[in-house]
Amino acid sequence: MTSTTGVLLGRLMRNITRSPDTIITVAITPIMMLLLFVYVFGGAIETGSSSYVNYLLPGILLITIASGVAYTSLRLFNDVKGGLMARFLTMPIKRSAILWAHVLTSLVSNSIAVAVVILAALLMGFRSNAGILEWLAVAGILGLFMLAVTWVAIIPGLTASSMEGATAYSYPLIFLPFVSSAFVPTETMPTAVRIFADNQPVTSIVNSIRVLLYDETVGNDIWVALAWCIAIMVFAYFIAVNVFKRQAR
Amino acid sequence: MKKIAIGVEGLKKSFKTNRVLVDVDFDVQNGEIFALLGSNGSGKTTIVNILSTLMKPDGGKIEVCSFDVLLQPDQVRQNISLTGQFSAIDGILTGRENLIMIAKLRRISNPAQTADKLLAKFSLADAANRRAEKYSGGMKRRLDIAMSLIGSPAVIFLDEPTTGLDPESRLEVWRTIKELAGGGATILLTTQHLEEAEQLADRIAILHDGKIITTGTLTELKKMFPPAKVEFVEKQPTLEEIFLAIIRKKEEL
Numbered sequence: 001m002t003s004t005t006g007v008l009l010g011r012l013m014r015n016i017t018r019s020p021d022t023i024i025t026v027a028i029t030p031i032m033m034l035l036l037f038v039y040v041f042g043g044a045i046e047t048g049s050s051s052y053v054n055y056l057l058p059g060i061l062l063i064t065i066a067s068g069v070a071y072t073s074l075r076l077f078n079d080v081k082g083g084l085m086a087r088f089l090t091m092p093i094k095r096s097a098i099l100w101a102h103v104l105t106s107l108v109s110n111s112i113a114v115a116v117v118i119l120a121a122l123l124m125g126f127r128s129n130a131g132i133l134e135w136l137a138v139a140g141i142l143g144l145f146m147l148a149v150t151w152v153a154i155i156p157g158l159t160a161s162s163m164e165g166a167t168a169y170s171y172p173l174i175f176l177p178f179v180s181s182a183f184v185p186t187e188t189m190p191t192a193v194r195i196f197a198d199n200q201p202v203t204s205i206v207n208s209i210r211v212l213l214y215d216e217t218v219g220n221d222i223w224v225a226l227a228w229c230i231a232i233m234v235f236a237y238f239i240a241v242n243v244f245k246r247q248a249r
Numbered sequence: 250m251k252k253i254a255i256g257v258e259g260l261k262k263s264f265k266t267n268r269v270l271v272d273v274d275f276d277v278q279n280g281e282i283f284a285l286l287g288s289n290g291s292g293k294t295t296i297v298n299i300l301s302t303l304m305k306p307d308g309g310k311i312e313v314c315s316f317d318v319l320l321q322p323d324q325v326r327q328n329i330s331l332t333g334q335f336s337a338i339d340g341i342l343t344g345r346e347n348l349i350m351i352a353k354l355r356r357i358s359n360p361a362q363t364a365d366k367l368l369a370k371f372s373l374a375d376a377a378n379r380r381a382e383k384y385s386g387g388m389k390r391r392l393d394i395a396m397s398l399i400g401s402p403a404v405i406f407l408d409e410p411t412t413g414l415d416p417e418s419r420l421e422v423w424r425t426i427k428e429l430a431g432g433g434a435t436i437l438l439t440t441q442h443l444e445e446a447e448q449l450a451d452r453i454a455i456l457h458d459g460k461i462i463t464t465g466t467l468t469e470l471k472k473m474f475p476p477a478k479v480e481f482v483e484k485q486p487t488l489e490e491i492f493l494a495i496i497r498k499k500e501e502l
């Protein structure tokens with residue numbers, strides 16, 4: 001690719017393939033969680049689902065993405081602090097390409113991490129009777145979620161004054177699935193927690209992926225999930241672009 | 250015919266209550282190496298940021314290659330390149346890849362050839378295929394400057410090009426900058442050291458308390474300096490002593 005975005009994307013992807021630990025780190029924690037929950041806690045958790053790894057996988061994939069986008073913040077932060085951002089901004093190139101290269105890099109690297117986690121789940125007994133259309137729909141929802149949280153990740157990447165600050169936001173993001181239907185059905189939770197769990201984005205996203213993967217009855221979840229993803233994406237996009245415009249004059 | 254490459258008139262910039270640039274005026278001629286000399290925190294980087302379209306001025310008429318930095322930033326960017334205070338290189342990429350990346354972004358027709366030429370010119374050919382993060386400080390700086398030359402920009406900004414380098418690397422970078430002279434480009438460099446300005450620049454402007462307190466060639470400026478003191482060795486006056494002497498001279502007039 002010779003377009004500006006292509007050149008910048010190529011550079012960032014090269015950064016990732018030369019330090020593959022970033023993808024491995026992103027994939028390893030969710031895989032450990034899968035192992036822990038399936039083989040240690042799984043017997044004690046009643047989900048009404050035939051296989052706990054099946055039940056768990058959608059939430060684990062969201063955790064994978066949430067921890068993956070922290071690296072997007074980090075890469076952007078390093079560009080700003082290291083001066084490469086200033087170099088790019090003073091060159092006669094399309095400015096939007098600078099951010100989009102980071103966004104596309106996030107989509108590619110997170111997709112790889114998600115694929116690795118799904119492979120690991122298959123080895124642990126994950127099975128789905130979803131057809132190609134359902135899988136495409138799952139990919140679409142995961143892609144939309146990636147885009148949404150990536151644009152969220154751009155904001156601290158641009159504004160943080162320290163490396164820790166650039167990634168701190170990702171901890172609550174990773175924590176959110178724990179207070180959702182990702183690990184246990186929300187019916188088992190105390191009322192206050194349950195109200196929160198039922199109405200936060202992760203629950204609807206996890207539920208709709210389950211619907212698609214395991215042939216469960218289709219409810220409202222998919223529309224709620226789409227609405228959440230799009231709302232977060234649009235909101236974060238406008239803030240990020242505004243911050244960028246202000247920083248880049 | 251001499252034409253003005255950089256024109257700064259009445260430049261003002263404050264950060265909240267911190268009035269960094271009070272009223273800055275200076276011109277840089279085409280093809281000239283111009284040094285902006287000032288102590289740490291005097292506002293050199295702020296001036297470079299404003300000239301290179303990274304930051305908006307609060308006031309003043311500022312032109313680069315006859316384009317207004319506020320109104321025509323795109324045209325300004327077509328004509329400049331910035332070598333910031335810290336080496337802006339991708340450490341994971343090799344030196345060669347860094348150069349090729351910039352050449353592609355600037356849409357040069359043969360990026361690889363351009364990169365190899367620059368690597369040879371900046372004595373980086375042996376290290377071409379090593380990751381840039383493994384380079385010494387001087388090599389990083391040379392790569393950084395080489396990246397700024399791609400596309401032959403008319404105006405090159407070098408913000409404190411030797412700060413943080415050991416004496417040997419500093420000499421290397423000086424040699425590099427001297428070689429750029431006569432290449433046709435206009436160079437504005439900033440420095441905290443009189444010696445560096447003396448080594449590299451055709452003309453020097455001294456920035457102090459938000460204003461340019463004097464501009465001229467070294468010989469012109471030296472007339473205003475306090476005499477070198479004779480101690481055990483002859484010691485050049487410090488920047489602070491120069492400021493004081495110049496301000497005192499001006500008050501006498």
Ligand SMILES: Nc1ncnc2c1ncn2[C@@H]1O[C@H](COP(=O)(O)OP(=O)(O)O)[C@@H](O)[C@H]1O
Pocket residue numbers: 264267269287288289290291292293294295296
């Ligand atoms: N982005 C900024 N926000 C707030 N203050 C700034 C900013 N950039 C520079 N300053 C302040 O402006 C003054 C001049 O800084 P600078 O231009 O970096 O000086 P120099 O490059 O000569 O060392 C300093 O007091 C610095 O703290």
Ligand SMILES: [Mg+2]
Pocket residue numbers: 293294295334408409
């Ligand atoms: Mg500075």
